[in-house]
Amino acid sequence: MTASREVTASVLPLRPLRPHRDDVLIAAAGLVGGVVLWAAGVFTQEARLWNGAWVLVPVAVTAAMELVRRTAPRTALVVGTFALVLDQFTRGSLATVVMFTDLAYAAVLYGSPAAARRIPRVMGLLTVVSTAGFLGWLRTPESLLIGVAVGIVGFAPAATGALVRNHRDAAETARLRTRQVALLAEIDRSQAVTAERARMARELHDMVANHLSAIAIHSTAALSLDDARTTRDALTVIRENSVEGLAEMRRLIGILRDSGGGDPEPAAAPSLRSLDALLAQAGTNGASSGLEFTLDDRRPGGRELPAPVELAAYRIVQESLTNALKHAAPGRVFVGLGVEPADTGEELTVRVDSPYGDRPGPRAPGSGAGLVGMRERVALLDGVFTSGPVTDDDGHTIWRVRAQLPVGEERDGR
Template identity: 45%
Template sequence: MTARWPSWRTDLVISLVSFLGGLVLYAAGGWRMFLGASLWSGVPHWVLLVPLAVMAGCCLLRRVAPGTGEAIGLVALAADTLLGGSLGTALIFTQVVYDACVYGRPWLWRANLIGSVAASVLAAAVGVVAAGDWRGVVLGLVVALVAVLPTLTGISVRQYRDQARVQRLRAEQTARLAAWERRQAVADERARMARELHDVVANQLSAIAIHATAVLSAPDPSPQLVRQAVEQIRQSSVSGLAEMRQMIGLLREDGGSDDPATRPGLASLPQLVAQARADGLAVDLHTAGLDRVLPVSVDFAAHRIVRESLTNAWKHGTGAVVLNVDVDGDRVLIETDNALRPDAASTGSGHGLIGMRERAALLDGTLTAGAEDGRWRLRASLPVRHTEEAGV
């Protein structure tokens, strides 16, 4: 709409309509309404059209220079008053004052308010003195109608526009914040899916790679060794595909991911250990308190950490690994310990450790892992009471 009808056209229309309205009032006898006669005798009444035209021209400055327009309008009003005063010029001046309060600088409407009130009081006093009667106060009322009333109207409109502008800015900020939160949620969801994908795929692929490397490294592998390795590779592949389908199913369901029956937990710890032993990792398991019912988030995170810790013990360590899973009233403690592999520094990408630390941090827990005194050690502590109180 603004492109179709520019603001300058609106100002031009207001100026022309004001001037034409003043001409109509002039033709109807609305001139020399205040003093009744000109201070200069012999001046023709059509001279009043000059301040009328100037006042109408001030409307063209309502947006670009409202202060200048009001100053010119004051001069035109003063000249009109000295010539006897016309109704049309006074009415157009109210528009000029209104525009100055709406479009001018903040100090301008304050100056208008103070000046118009002072002028009204002064005019009332002058009217009483000049008339010698209290009825002379009507002169102050006329000044109030011409100056104070449009000033108050302009201030109200300006405050309304300022409030609307503030609300619009707040709405834009809220929209930007909502967009940022959506992007952050998408990024968090991608990170979570990447972590789940790593936990599901990397463990099984690591087992496949180890068995394949063992067969290829053998100088003259026997058919029994090849068959055993192929069986382990097949078992790891089938297990990985099953877990992949389960993860995809959970991602497709709405609200189904919080069902304990569909999410693995410490109840499957024997199967994890059996799988690790079948893959060739000797595991010495020690457990306590596994009969306790854990929050779903803690149970799921503990399962993932145990699984990834066994994979890391396989990658970074050698020989038998001691796995300790202890559940008490305050926390779930997971510890692994085995001898450090000589070439462990160049093994793995580190995503598994990052994922485990993120899981522990989400539950306000801690996780440390690394080489220590020639051994590979991992220790994770997941609080239980905090998650129970939070309803997780």
């Protein structure tokens, strides 16, 4: 309840306690005009119950209400109505009538929404009733002029206030809608920039980390082992990974500089057809660490998968091989691919098993960004990703990475 009150207080503008400068000028002009009309002997009626200076009392009361026409519009209209009634017992002043019309206008324009709806209806009903009443009482055509006067004094300014308020509210709504559209556009732009930066970070990590990990491991081996053959082999691997890593970096820079493409993924993105070359490179990089790499591809022959799915699967295998090169114990690294039925059609299953445990020789440090990137890639395709140590059928502990990537609805005839 407290929170609701705080929100309401922050949304609704507080009315100023001091009269507005324009209201002071209106009140002063009305009061001076009433005094001038009284001094000049200009009245709206013949002699009444109270004559003489009594006509200035309704003028002064109505002028005082002009000071609060914005801050307390309903009170100003009620008191102004009593002043107008009081004016009927004097000789009458045009200044009182004019200021009352302004109070009726201000009550609709600055009052509450409920008052803005009710006041024109009440004024319109009063105009109709007074016209019919005086017409039935006096039974003369001139009695219609009384109804017209009531309409001019009460209904016309109230209706004008309602029109002005509607236009003002419509303009404010349009301004708010424009601000909201601008805010949503800024949010969308920020989200798009964040998503693009995350995509570029994943691409950069997956393309370069494999080569840099091999360079780090083999350079450490070359520095720690005083053997010419080992050093030469290590330098050969380092050179190959440096050249390939530089080519990957150039490709990524070319993609970033190309502003004419609208595809979410580059056209030259690697696919699963390149897995043989990827595993061959991993075999070369991991030979000194006692790692062997095997591929079991059980996808249907000639089956083409969506480009985002193939790219995600390739990057998952690539990052898993990089992690195996960094952390896996000597042994066999298994890569398995297959297309299996799922609840919504079919899904591509990617599995990478690597030996889990302590390993001799140099190791490359890990940042943990690889697993995060793989998980993000799978999440973008609404897939399922798991990773962690498990026990295989032979009772050995292995590190398993498994990703299930939806590939679309199953079609007959395949």
